[in-house]
Amino acid sequence: QSVLTQPPSVSAAPGQKVTISCSGSSSNIGYNSVSWYQHLPGSAPKLLIYDTYKRPSGIPDRFSGSKSGTSATLGITGLQTADEAAYYCGTWDNSLIAPVFGGGTKVTVL
Amino acid sequence: EVQLEESGGGLVKPGGSLRLSCVASGITFSDDIMNWVRQAPGKGLEWVASINGDSSHIYYGDVVKGRFTISRDNAKNSLYLQMNSLGAEDTAVYYCAREGGYCASDFCHLWFDLWGPGTLVTVSS
Numbered sequence: 001q002s003v004l005t006q007p008p009s010v011s012a013a014p015g016q017k018v019t020i021s022c023s024g025s026s027s028n029i030g031y032n033s034v035s036w037y038q039h040l041p042g043s044a045p046k047l048l049i050y051d052t053y054k055r056p057s058g059i060p061d062r063f064s065g066s067k068s069g070t071s072a073t074l075g076i077t078g079l080q081t082a083d084e085a086a087y088y089c090g091t092w093d094n095s096l097i098a099p100v101f102g103g104g105t106k107v108t109v110l
Numbered sequence: 111e112v113q114l115e116e117s118g119g120g121l122v123k124p125g126g127s128l129r130l131s132c133v134a135s136g137i138t139f140s141d142d143i144m145n146w147v148r149q150a151p152g153k154g155l156e157w158v159a160s161i162n163g164d165s166s167h168i169y170y171g172d173v174v175k176g177r178f179t180i181s182r183d184n185a186k187n188s189l190y191l192q193m194n195s196l197g198a199e200d201t202a203v204y205y206c207a208r209e210g211g212y213c214a215s216d217f218c219h220l221w222f223d224l225w226g227p228g229t230l231v232t233v234s235s
Contacts, residue, residue: 035221092218103154
């Protein structure tokens with residue numbers, strides 16, 4: 001059971017928008033910034049969003065991050081077939097004194 | 111090219127040991143806080159351990175504390191994970207990951223900005 005809760009899957013047609021939620025608590029998301037990762041099977045996870053809303057160099061602005069209270073959201077606009085992957089949220093937990101992650105969300109492009 | 115590459119995974123019997131390695135290239139390895147993160151089949155990511163640049167600060171997740179040892183050799187740009195007393199619950203793909211961000215007294219802005227492709231560890235009789 002992951003500390004952060006994500007929906008198992010989301011789907012949309014090419015060109016559409018999807019949002020992925022990440023629910024936590026006051027000891028993690030409520031206090032700390034959130035990061036998001038894209039993971040294709042057999043490859044290295046890739047950092048998409050750090051510090052809740054910032055994008056590393058090379059990540060298109062189709063990817064966006066936000067946070068409200070104890071929940072965070074990853075948005076993907078202009079969905080492409082290349083976006084089919086698993087997406088994970090992560091943050092620090094002040095009670096566990098450790099990094100924690102969500103269980104992952106599989107994005108399917110219809 | 112900036113990259114991390116893990117090795118050392120394989121099939122091991124319950125109670126056995128295994129040593130994973132991760133070689134870094136294209137980064138100033140000795141400056142970086144490095145971590146091991148794992149993913150069990152069908153599960154999410156789970157942080158395992160971290161070590162700072164000069165090995166003076168080392169931390170472990172509760173489920174591996176006392177069984178796993180993280181270490182590094184900056185001269186070889188290498189990170190290691192010695193895993194002992196392995197059980198079926200340790201079956202996972204193990205990733206090395208570079209840590210970014212910072213922590214203050216009551217908050218942490220932490221992320222993992224570079225990952226390797228992972229190495230599979232299977233614990234089974």
